[in-house]
Amino acid sequence: MYILGIESTCDETAAAVVEDGRRVVSNVIATSVEEQALYGGVVPEIASRRHIESISAVVDQALEKAGLTASQLDGIAVSFAPGLIGAVLVGVNYAKGLSLATGVPLVPVHHLRGHIAANYLTCPDLEPPFLCLVASGGHSHIVQVESYTRYKILGRTVDDAAGEAFDKVARTLGLPYPGGPSVSQAAKTGNPKAYKLPVPHVEGPYNVSFSGLKTAVLNEVNQANMKGQPVNVPDMAASFQERIAQILAQKLLDAARDTEAKTICLAGGVAANGRLRQLVNDGAQKLGAKVHLPQLRYCGDNGAMIAAQGYYELQAGHTAGLDLNGLPTLPIDYQD
Ligand code: KG4
Ligand code: ZN
Numbered sequence: 001m002y003i004l005g006i007e008s009t010c011d012e013t014a015a016a017v018v019e020d021g022r023r024v025v026s027n028v029i030a031t032s033v034e035e036q037a038l039y040g041g042v043v044p045e046i047a048s049r050r051h052i053e054s055i056s057a058v059v060d061q062a063l064e065k066a067g068l069t070a071s072q073l074d075g076i077a078v079s080f081a082p083g084l085i086g087a088v089l090v091g092v093n094y095a096k097g098l099s100l101a102t103g104v105p106l107v108p109v110h111h112l113r114g115h116i117a118a119n120y121l122t123c124p125d126l127e128p129p130f131l132c133l134v135a136s137g138g139h140s141h142i143v144q145v146e147s148y149t150r151y152k153i154l155g156r157t158v159d160d161a162a163g164e165a166f167d168k169v170a171r172t173l174g175l176p177y178p179g180g181p182s183v184s185q186a187a188k189t190g191n192p193k194a195y196k197l198p199v200p201h202v203e204g205p206y207n208v209s210f211s212g213l214k215t216a217v218l219n220e221v222n223q224a225n226m227k228g229q230p231v232n233v234p235d236m237a238a239s240f241q242e243r244i245a246q247i248l249a250q251k252l253l254d255a256a257r258d259t260e261a262k263t264i265c266l267a268g269g270v271a272a273n274g275r276l277r278q279l280v281n282d283g284a285q286k287l288g289a290k291v292h293l294p295q296l297r298y299c300g301d302n303g304a305m306i307a308a309q310g311y312y313e314l315q316a317g318h319t320a321g322l323d324l325n326g327l328p329t330l331p332i333d334y335q336d
Contacts, residue, residue: 001019002072002073003074003107004307005079005304007306008088013051015062015303021120022124027304028062036177041177059098070102075319076105077306077307078109079110079111079306082139082327082330085327105314106324107313110330112267112268114308116309118305119293129146130261130263131259136162137164138164140162140248155204155206156207166244169237173217173221173236190239194235194236198212199247208251217236221236241273245273261289263292266280269301271294280293281293
């Protein structure tokens with residue numbers, strides 16, 4: 001079965017064809033990230049405009065590289081929630097038009113379910129149940145993936161998402177957007193023990209909180225500036241990365257231990273973080289759990305992960321009509 005996946009919830013316009021939910025046949029991504037970096041973050045209006053300009057060519061390329069016409073597809077999967085609504089609607093409306101023109105079923109895919117499905121592309125024998133930390137620019141969840149379309153949220157951030165914390169700290173340190181890659185790049189030459197950053201207290205065994213950590217970095221930078229001794233950027237980047245990776249890995253591993261999870265996965269843009277991957281790998285080994293990590297190219301937003309999840313949603317009979325709407329928010333465990 002060939003599924004086309006369309007993704008436009010943030011600043012990537014992406015389309016891909018995936019066979020049977022596992023084999024990537026084509027994967028095309030256009031991004032407005034360089035333009036967004038000029039403003040220090042995603043400007044929703046710019047993202048929507050760039051999606052409109054790119055979507056047609058991106059989908060055409062994905063089909064062309066796969067050697068398929070749209071009518072030969074078995075499903076048209078689209079990331080319909082959550083995301084920047086103006087951006088989401090570009091993908092949703094394009095997918096609806098293509099479905100109407102071809103008669104190919106329209107398959108709505110939750111963006112975070114897509115991130116989790118990136119693991120199916122990397123690990124051909126991975127099957128639910130497994131435990132997954134989904135950490136992106138907008139969300140941080142610890143999720144029990146009970147089946148391909150059933151999820152249970154065990155923990156979440158009570159304030160900022162992990163990616164958002166990286167982005168905000170990068171800004172404070174004068175590093176470019178997106179903050180994840182620029183902070184980890186700067187951290188390479190820094191000492192992770194240079195600055196003592198707090199471990200925020202939070203209710204709930206698997207919840208996380210990052211706003212106190214972000215404020216602690218800001219306070220250090222302001223105090224250093226007032227004393228006329230600017231903060232050491234690589235040291236602060238390394239200290240921050242170490243702390244946030246420790247928090248995320250610890251909560252995930254606590255949840256894995258308590259639920260006796262046999263398999264642990266990471267998903268979302270922050271899953272590309274090398275230190276987080278290392279800590280989760282090491283901790284899981286001690287627990288005797290298997291770890292699956294998505295390939296770096298499938299951590300950030302892409303169409304292949306949407307197509308992969310779309311395959312399983314289609315198998316479960318989750319199709320939509322032309323009244324499908326995009327949504328800015330929607331829990332991952334919504335009732336299909
Ligand atoms: O999943 P994603 O591509 O888009 C959303 O759905 O939000 O995640 C983007 C987020 C950004 O906040 C970015 O700074 C972060 O993922 N990110 C990283 C890394 N690469 C991207 N965070 C930490 N380390 C990285 N290497
Ligand atoms: Zn995403």
